[in-house]
Amino acid sequence: MASIFLSFVGSQDPTSVNTNEEGSIVSLTRELKKQQYSIRRFLLLYTEDLTDKAEETKFWLESELKISPDIIEILPVSPEFTQDPVNVLLATQEAHKALNKAKAYMSDQDRLEFNGSSGTPVMKTAWSILQAAGYAPHSSVWQVRNPKQMQDGQARVFQTNLDTVKNEFDFKVVKQQIADYNYSGALVTLADSNLSTGLIVALLQYGKYRLAFDFDKAYNALRQFANDVDSQFLSEIGNLRQKNPWALLKELYFKILINQKNQNFAEFLVDVFRFQEALLKYLVEAKLNFEIPETYGETGMWWNKLKTFDNGSAYRAVENYRFPNGGGKIANLQGFPNRPVMLAILENYQEFAQLLTLVYDLNKYCEDRNRIVHRLEGISELPEADKIVKSIKEILRQKNSFSAKNSFDSLNEVILSRLEQCIRLG
Numbered sequence: 001m002a003s004i005f006l007s008f009v010g011s012q013d014p015t016s017v018n019t020n021e022e023g024s025i026v027s028l029t030r031e032l033k034k035q036q037y038s039i040r041r042f043l044l045l046y047t048e049d050l051t052d053k054a055e056e057t058k059f060w061l062e063s064e065l066k067i068s069p070d071i072i073e074i075l076p077v078s079p080e081f082t083q084d085p086v087n088v089l090l091a092t093q094e095a096h097k098a099l100n101k102a103k104a105y106m107s108d109q110d111r112l113e114f115n116g117s118s119g120t121p122v123m124k125t126a127w128s129i130l131q132a133a134g135y136a137p138h139s140s141v142w143q144v145r146n147p148k149q150m151q152d153g154q155a156r157v158f159q160t161n162l163d164t165v166k167n168e169f170d171f172k173v174v175k176q177q178i179a180d181y182n183y184s185g186a187l188v189t190l191a192d193s194n195l196s197t198g199l200i201v202a203l204l205q206y207g208k209y210r211l212a213f214d215f216d217k218a219y220n221a222l223r224q225f226a227n228d229v230d231s232q233f234l235s236e237i238g239n240l241r242q243k244n245p246w247a248l249l250k251e252l253y254f255k256i257l258i259n260q261k262n263q264n265f266a267e268f269l270v271d272v273f274r275f276q277e278a279l280l281k282y283l284v285e286a287k288l289n290f291e292i293p294e295t296y297g298e299t300g301m302w303w304n305k306l307k308t309f310d311n312g313s314a315y316r317a318v319e320n321y322r323f324p325n326g327g328g329k330i331a332n333l334q335g336f337p338n339r340p341v342m343l344a345i346l347e348n349y350q351e352f353a354q355l356l357t358l359v360y361d362l363n364k365y366c367e368d369r370n371r372i373v374h375r376l377e378g379i380s381e382l383p384e385a386d387k388i389v390k391s392i393k394e395i396l397r398q399k400n401s402f403s404a405k406n407s408f409d410s411l412n413e414v415i416l417s418r419l420e421q422c423i424r425l426g
Contacts, residue, residue, distance in 0.1 A: 001109045002040040004102040005029065006095070006127070008119030009046040009053050009074070014060035024117035024144035025057055029065055031142075031157040032113060039113075041105045042072040043098050045123075047082040075101075088122040088129075095126035099135060112139035116160060132166050134192050167194055167423055174419060178412050181258050183208035186415075195422045199225050203415050206233065207408060211255065215240040230414065236407055245282040246399055249275060253392050254406045260389060265382040272388055276362050279395065280342040283352065287345070288314070292337050303334055306345075317348035339363075355398060361391040 005028075013023035022030070025044070032039060042061065046054035054074040061067040075098060076082075081090040102112060114127035114136075127141050143160050150156060170193040177186040183204045190196040190204070205221035219237045226234060239247035252275045259268035285291050288309055293302045307315045321330050321344035330340050343359070346352040382388075396402035 001111065002038040002107075003032065003111050003113045004105055005032070005039050005042045005113045005115070006098050006102060007042075007044055007115030008091075008095075008123040008126075009044050009050050009057055010118035010120075010123070011050065011053065013053055013118055014057040018148075021147050023057075024115055026060055026065070027144045028113075028115050028117070028142050028157055029061060029067070033065065037113070039067075040071065040110065041102065042067070043102055044072070044074045045077050045094055045098055046074060047077055047085055048079070049082065051076075085120050086122055088125065091120070091122040091126040092129050095123075095130055096135065099130060110138070112136050114139060114141045115144070116141045117144040128160070132169075134166060134170070137192050137194060170195055171419055171423055175416060178415055180262060181207070181211065181408055181412075183211065195419055197418065197422065199228055200415060200418050200422075203229070203411065203418070206237075207411050207415075210237065210240075210251075211258070211408070213251070230410075232407070233411065245278070246396075249278055249282070250396060250403060252278065253396060254403075254408055256389065256392065257406050258408060260385050265385065268382065268385065268388075272362060272392070275392060276359060277339060279359065280339060280346065283355070284337070284342045284345050287349065292342075296336065299334060299336055302337065314345045314348055318344040320344075321347075355395065358391045358395050358398075362388065 007025050007028075009025070010023065012018070013025045015021065015026070016023050021027075029039070044054055044057060058069070058072050058074055061072055062069050077094045078090070081087065081094050084090060099112070106112075114131070116124045116127050118124070130136050131139050131141055140159050143158055145154060145156050145158075147156060170189060174186045174189050174193075174195070177183075177189060187201065187204050187208070190200065202221050202225050206218045209215070209218035209221060215237055219234070219241060222229060222233060222237070236247070240251060252271055256268060256271045256275065259265070259271060281292055288306070290302070290305055293299050303315075306318070309315070318330060318333065318341055321340060322328070323330075323340065330344065343356070346356055393402055
């Protein structure tokens with residue numbers, strides 16, 4: 001690990017005419033060398049009126065501290081800032097340009113060392129502004145005291161990082177992103193923060209992949225931290241990876257709750273449709289004891305099996321099925337078994353009567369989903385959302401799969417707890 005040293009050049013560099021002591025650039029460099037910092041590059045910014053001071057500082061570093069001239073750059077600031085050296089916006093812009101230049105010399109493990117004691121007050125402040133704004137997550141802002149004003153017990157060189165302030169800003173943003181189940185956004189925010197740990201990143205990746213129904217990646221994200229997390233998370237993902245039908249239906253329910261909370265009602269209805277189709281498919285397959293085909297080439301065999309199941313009773317139920325409100329029959333008895341086909345089969349058996357009452361409560365909203373998808377319509381309000389959720393709850397409750405608490409809410413609580421721990425530890 002190495003450091004990039006950035007500083008404005010002030011009127012007291014390289015030595016102070018007031019104290020006859022070395023100025024802050026030289027003093028800080030001595031301290032960093034004393035602490036065995038490896039400095040890869042010096043970037044020293046100067047206004048036109050301090051050109052001589054910049055050159056003298058470079059020479060002093062070379063001659064007195066044996067710094068290689070090849071790693072010291074003196075950089076003139078813009079003419080606008082030279083003319084207005086108390087302009088905080090211009091100072092921050094110049095500091096930012098130097099920061100971007102410094103990044104070209106850095107590896108992922110390197111740090112930035114900002115000298116906050118040279119130049120005008122706005123020059124000194126610019127480094128702290130960049131740090132607090134998140135432009136330099138791996139950085140330190142150093143202060144050098146006037147030796148004539150030091151008190152007993154005070155170090156001449158010390159750090160005044162604004163990491164605590166930045167951490168609070170980042171935590172506020174990430175907390176809202178997590179409340180919105182925006183795990184991808186939280187990962188981006190944490191990438192440039194001091195709050196990121198391997199476990200927190202793993203939990204966020206777990207949430208991101210699980211919400212996307214990529215259960216293998218969710219499992220892999222958390223696997224190395226198996227001993228550090230609630231076994232519930234790995235147990236649930238295990239059931240989902242094994243495609244346990246009621247675990248998958250419950251997962252859809254969690255996703256429906258999230259879309260309701262975020263008022264994403266178009267996606268809400270899409271997931272309600274997915275829930276109903278997945279439920280019907282599972283119930284039909286469990287009843288028939290053979291699977292619904294995945295490809296069109298398998299449909300003929302499926303219909304032949306249906307014709308012989310239960311002495312043809314299920315097939316006749318499909319033949320005689322009538323769409324609600326005076327609709328006609330099912331037209332294609334050789335195609336993919338769609339929702340009407342599955343409903344017709346289940347209606348033929350009394351054991352599903354209570355469950356189908358709830359399924360039909362969802363049916364209207366599945367038709368709404370078709371309208372939205374096929375007509376490219378949107379939906380900003382859905383007053384019936386609570387009623388839909390209630391019906392899904394009851395379906396899951398009948399099969400002993402209802403969970404009073406959304407597993408993603410439990411995940412969010414763990415992530416926030418870990419983040420708060422990082423804040424406390426500083």
